[in-house]
Amino acid sequence: MNRVTWGESRGFWCKSWAVDVAQRLHTKIRMSTRTDLALNQLSKFYGDTLAVNRIDLTVAAGSYCCLLGPSGCGKTSTLRMIAGHELPSSGHIVLGGRDITELTPAERGTAMMFQSYALFPHLTVLQNVAFSAQMKGVSKIEREKRAMELLALVAMQPLAQRLPAALSGGQQQRVALARALMMQPQVLLLDEPLSALDPFLRIKMRAELQRWHRELGMTFVHVTHSQEEAMALADLVVVMNHGHIEQAGPAREVFERPRTEFVARFIGSHNVFDTPSGKVAVRSDKLQLATPSASGLPALVRAVEYQGQQVQIHLIPPSAASAGDDADDEAPLAAWIAAVPDHQFDRQPLTPGQALSLQWAEADAHRLAA
Numbered sequence: 001m002n003r004v005t006w007g008e009s010r011g012f013w014c015k016s017w018a019v020d021v022a023q024r025l026h027t028k029i030r031m032s033t034r035t036d037l038a039l040n041q042l043s044k045f046y047g048d049t050l051a052v053n054r055i056d057l058t059v060a061a062g063s064y065c066c067l068l069g070p071s072g073c074g075k076t077s078t079l080r081m082i083a084g085h086e087l088p089s090s091g092h093i094v095l096g097g098r099d100i101t102e103l104t105p106a107e108r109g110t111a112m113m114f115q116s117y118a119l120f121p122h123l124t125v126l127q128n129v130a131f132s133a134q135m136k137g138v139s140k141i142e143r144e145k146r147a148m149e150l151l152a153l154v155a156m157q158p159l160a161q162r163l164p165a166a167l168s169g170g171q172q173q174r175v176a177l178a179r180a181l182m183m184q185p186q187v188l189l190l191d192e193p194l195s196a197l198d199p200f201l202r203i204k205m206r207a208e209l210q211r212w213h214r215e216l217g218m219t220f221v222h223v224t225h226s227q228e229e230a231m232a233l234a235d236l237v238v239v240m241n242h243g244h245i246e247q248a249g250p251a252r253e254v255f256e257r258p259r260t261e262f263v264a265r266f267i268g269s270h271n272v273f274d275t276p277s278g279k280v281a282v283r284s285d286k287l288q289l290a291t292p293s294a295s296g297l298p299a300l301v302r303a304v305e306y307q308g309q310q311v312q313i314h315l316i317p318p319s320a321a322s323a324g325d326d327a328d329d330e331a332p333l334a335a336w337i338a339a340v341p342d343h344q345f346d347r348q349p350l351t352p353g354q355a356l357s358l359q360w361a362e363a364d365a366h367r368l369a370a
């Protein structure tokens with residue numbers, strides 16, 4: 001493959017950038033294991049706080065990895081260590097067989113796209129994108145030509161002379177992406193890239209990220225709180241909790257076979273039941289609602305939420321009902337949730353207070369690690 005090695009020397013500027021962009025666009029770059037990203041026993045302490053706890057992870061070259069987890073679980077610290085903005089307390093980061101743990105951000109083959117986009121307010125879009133090349137001493141003509149090509153890639157060429165303040169959130173994000181790509185990274189690091197956008201734009205930009213990832217063929221590592229975002233985008237979902245990795249795998253595997261109770265609850269759409277042989281997860285759309293009987297788990301309907309194609313039935317154990325609605329404001333609305341298709345609900349409507357028996361097929365009960 002005739003690929004430019006970004007940033008290694010000024011030599012890369014000699015190769016036609018236009019040819020390279022065209023290759024990236026029209027031929028998905030075949031990534032060899034040479035550019036896999038590996039985190040080996042990586043830890044980060046801030047004083048006494050253990051933010052990342054001896055994690056091991058391999059992200060295959062060219063894949064889309066999402067680091068997912070609740071606030072404070074160590075996602076951003078992990079990303080910042082990969083970027084070189086934070087030094088690990090122990091462990092190693094290896095990219096393409098090269099130990100990059102202690103290299104500067106500019107030397108390691110990664111580029112970061114920040115949550116706030118961090119565009120320079122006094123520079124035009126074009127100048128923002130060209131900035132890193134300017135710092136490297138690349139001539140004005142050369143750097144602006146390449147910046148324009150990248151702006152074309154993200155459909156921002158017509159707004160090249162605008163200042164960032166005159167751009168929408170989605171447009172600023174595109175500029176931030178073009179600016180990160182100017183570094184010619186092997187790995188693009190994205191810190192909550194969609195969190196500042198409104199819900200409509202977020203979904204639109206999700207599709208853009210997928211397209212850019214497909215066309216550029218480079219590795220993306222994206223930090224998010226959102227299960228939905230991770231499921232929609234990632235080849236590799238990494239669920240973190242208290243500084244360690246609870247589960248890493250393809251989105252579908254994590255959703256259908258959560259390894260732990262934490263993953264089942266965090267990914268959502270699962271109910272967790274205590275059974276004599278241990279805890280099991282049952283998807284809310286696999287939970288069967290039967291008339292009260294000796295078999296099955298007794299439950300009461302707490303609330304019914306119409307959600308378009310499906311109706312969510314919030315369920316509680318009968319003992320919780322006697323505590324009364326106001327007993328504990330912090331108590332969850334439901335112990336369990338069943339998702340019922342709207343046509344099924346219409347045939348057999350349910351009302352709050354109604355007694356039911358919860359059942360599930362053995363094949364739909366997924367055993368969780370103790």
Ligand SMILES: Nc1ncnc2c1ncn2[C@@H]1O[C@H](COP(=O)(O)OP(=O)(O)OP(=O)(O)O)[C@@H](O)[C@H]1O
Nearest residue numbers: 046049050051069070071072073074075076077078
């Ligand atoms: N600079 C710092 N100094 C001290 N503690 C820190 C620092 N940065 C992070 N921490 C702590 O490390 C832990 C992990 O933080 P980190 O930002 O990596 O989590 P996160 O999962 O990205 O959270 P969020 O989604 O809220 O950004 C938290 O307990 C946090 O308070």
